[in-house]
Amino acid sequence: MTDGQRRGRWSGVPLEDRQALRRDELIAAGVDLLGGESGPVLTVRAVCRAAGLTERYFYESFSDRDEFVRAVYDDVCAKAMSALSSSTSAQDAVERFVALMVDDPTRGRVLLLTPTVEPVLTRSGASWMPRFIELLQRKVTRITEIAEPAAQAMAATGLLGALTALFIAYLDGRLTVSRQQFIDHCVGLVLSRVTTQ
16 A cells, blocks of 8 residues: 555544544454454454554554454444344344345354354353343243243243354355245244243
8 A cells, every 4th residue: 555545545534533444444354354254364464454554553442352353243243233123023133134144244254153263252252142132032022922031031042042053054054045035934933932831
């Protein structure tokens, strides 16, 4: 990148906004590297190269690689949570999640596969899980019809586990079904009767 290109990249951007924009570019590069088809290949140098930024800019936003990996994961989780929270029906929720995590499989792999190979995400993944379970408890009518909170939590946890397994298998290519078949099956699972003993 020439000096002219570097200057042009930030021309017209107020100084106070530049760090946030650089951080966003680094996060986007991190999603691509963590969610790559061949698995996570992420070093600080690789992130900076992919974002077209120097390490100086990396360290203005992140203290080290581990903090960066957690920030990338948190960014993907927050986008998933936002998509699901704003959904208006089971169909809408599944379609939004598929658009976010399957149509752009790098994000899906970051959310569902990277925590299995990145030790630093063990705690981050565990901290997001209760939020997704609580969201399901609020959103899925058949779960909210269950009176006992513990039974609601078990139903939501089981549903989340089933959906997670389906999305992982689909992203891995182990489910050879069309996108619409996949959506229909997931919607049917969400709408299926939740029974308690």
